[in-house]
Amino acid sequence: MAGGRPRTFDSDAALDGAMEVFWRQGYEGTGISDLLKAMGISNAPSLYNAFGNKEQLFRKVLDRYAEGPAGYIREAFLEPTARAAVSTLLHGAADATTHPDHPRGCITVQGGLACSPGAEAARDELTMRRAAGEAALRERLRQAGQSGELPAGSDPEALARYFTTIYQGIAVQAAGGATREQLHQVVDLAMTVWPQ
Amino acid sequence: MAGGRPRTFDSDAALDGAMEVFWRQGYEGTGISDLLKAMGISNAPSLYNAFGNKEQLFRKVLDRYAEGPAGYIREAFLEPTARAAVSTLLHGAADATTHPDHPRGCITVQGGLACSPGAEAARDELTMRRAAGEAALRERLRQAGQSGELPAGSDPEALARYFTTIYQGIAVQAAGGATREQLHQVVDLAMTVWPQ
DNA sequence: CTAGTTTTTTAGTACTCACTAAAAAACAAC
DNA sequence: GTTGTTTTTTAGTGAGTACTAAAAAACTAG
Structure with a gap:
C-alpha cells in the first residue's frame, strides 16, 4: 500500500471555505473559481478529485453545516x-x-x-x-x-x-x-x- | 412624427412571461434565452430595445408583480x-x-x-x-x-x-x-x- | 534504486452568459 | 415616390460556466 502525493490543503478547512461561499452566494451564485479561492485549492482538478462535482460538494457542505453552525x-x-x-x-x-x-x-x-x-x-x-x-x-x-x-x-x-x-x-x-x-x-x- | 416598424409582441404579455420565469427560477437562475422564450420575443436585441438590460427588466417585473399577483x-x-x-x-x-x-x-x-x-x-x-x-x-x-x-x-x-x-x-x-x-x-x- | 499510488499541474473541452454593432425591414408623414 | 423612425434580424463580442484528459510531481513500500 502506498502513500501518494500529499494534499496541499486541509479537507475540513476547505469544506468550511466552501460552506462560507455557498452560504453567502447560494448554490447557483457560486462558481468553481469562487470555491477554489475560498477552499485554498489551486486548480479545478484537485477539487473534483477530492470532493466530486459541484453538487456532491454541496451535499458534503450541507452535512458539515448540520454538524457545525446548525x-x-x-x-x-x-x-x-x-x-x-x-x-x-x-x-x-x-x-x-x-x-x-x-x-x-x-x-x-x-x-x-x-x-x-x-x-x-x-x-x-x-x-x-x-x-x-x-x-x-x-x-x-x-x-x-x-x-x-x-x-x-x-x-x-x-x-x-x-x-x-x-x-x-x-x-x-x-x-x-x-x-x-x-x-x-x-x-x-x-x-x-x-x-x- | 413617424410610426416606425411595429412590435411583434405585446409588452404586458411579455412582462407577464418574464415575471413567471423570474418567479420560478429566481433572478440569477434566469437566462436571457429563458426570458426570450417566455416573453414571446424572437431575438435578444428586441428585448434590450424594449426593456433595457436584465436588471432593468427585473425591476419592471417587480413593479408589475406589485400591481398584479401582489x-x-x-x-x-x-x-x-x-x-x-x-x-x-x-x-x-x-x-x-x-x-x-x-x-x-x-x-x-x-x-x-x-x-x-x-x-x-x-x-x-x-x-x-x-x-x-x-x-x-x-x-x-x-x-x-x-x-x-x-x-x-x-x-x-x-x-x-x-x-x-x-x-x-x-x-x-x-x-x-x-x-x-x-x-x-x-x-x-x-x-x-x-x-x- | 524501482514500482505503485495519489495529487497537482497544464491545457484544454464544449457550452452558456449578458450584451451589441450594423444592416435590413416595416411602418407614418409628406 | 422619399425621408424619418422604430423594430427585427443577423452575426457576432469577450468572458464565464462546469468539467476533464494527460502528464508531471511527490510521496510510500520494498
Whole structure:
C-alpha cells in the first residue's frame, strides 16, 4: 500500500471555505473559481478529485453545516420538554442567522429556493432537508401531545408547521438585515402561541 | 412624427412571461434565452430595445408583480382595522403563494436571497422592497397603537416584525410544497399573538 | 534504486452568459 | 415616390460556466 502525493490543503478547512461561499452566494451564485479561492485549492482538478462535482460538494457542505453552525438544532431536541426544545431551536436560529463569523441567514434557505433547471437537484436537496427538520419537530410535538405536555385539543402538526414557518422566516429576516435582538423579540412573540 | 416598424409582441404579455420565469427560477437562475422564450420575443436585441438590460427588466417585473399577483397587499391596507389588515395580508399571502396559475412562493423572496457579486443589485432591490413592506405594516400598527386599537404596552414595531417574519416564512413554506389549507392554518395560529 | 499510488499541474473541452454593432425591414408623414 | 423612425434580424463580442484528459510531481513500500 502506498502513500501518494500529499494534499496541499486541509479537507475540513476547505469544506468550511466552501460552506462560507455557498452560504453567502447560494448554490447557483457560486462558481468553481469562487470555491477554489475560498477552499485554498489551486486548480479545478484537485477539487473534483477530492470532493466530486459541484453538487456532491454541496451535499458534503450541507452535512458539515448540520454538524457545525446548525449543531444547535440537535441540541435543542435534547431538551426535556417540547416547549424548551422549540424555544431553544428558535432562539438558536436567531443567534445562528446573525452570527458575525458567518453569512447571514441559513444555508438551507439561502442556498436556493428558486433556480434554473440545471440546479434543481441541489434545490430539491435543500427542500428535503428543510422537510426533514419540520418532520423531526412534528414528531417531537406529537410526542408532547401524547405525554400530556400539550393540552387536549392541541394540534401538534399545525404547531410544527407554524414554528417551522417562524424558523424559516427568521432566515429571510436575517438576510434583510434584522438584528439579533430583533429576532429574539420575534421568537418571544412567536412562543406566546404555545397552548395554555 | 413617424410610426416606425411595429412590435411583434405585446409588452404586458411579455412582462407577464418574464415575471413567471423570474418567479420560478429566481433572478440569477434566469437566462436571457429563458426570458426570450417566455416573453414571446424572437431575438435578444428586441428585448434590450424594449426593456433595457436584465436588471432593468427585473425591476419592471417587480413593479408589475406589485400591481398584479401582489395586489392583495394594497387591498389589505384598506381594511378599517389594523387587525383586519394583518389578517387579510397573511391569508392573502397563503393564497397567493399557492396559487395554481403561478409559481410557488413570493417573487421578492424566491427572486434571490443569496447571489453572486454580479447580481447584488437585484438582490438589494428585493431586500429594499421587502423592507418597504415591513415599514408600511409598521406604520399601520403604530397608527393602531395611537388610535387605541392596540392595548397599552403593545409594541407595534415588534408586532410588525413578527408578522413580516410569518409572511416571509410562508413564502419558504410554499416553496417546500405546503398546501394552501396548511398555510391558512399557520396564519390562524399566528394571529393568536394579537394583543388582548 | 524501482514500482505503485495519489495529487497537482497544464491545457484544454464544449457550452452558456449578458450584451451589441450594423444592416435590413416595416411602418407614418409628406 | 422619399425621408424619418422604430423594430427585427443577423452575426457576432469577450468572458464565464462546469468539467476533464494527460502528464508531471511527490510521496510510500520494498
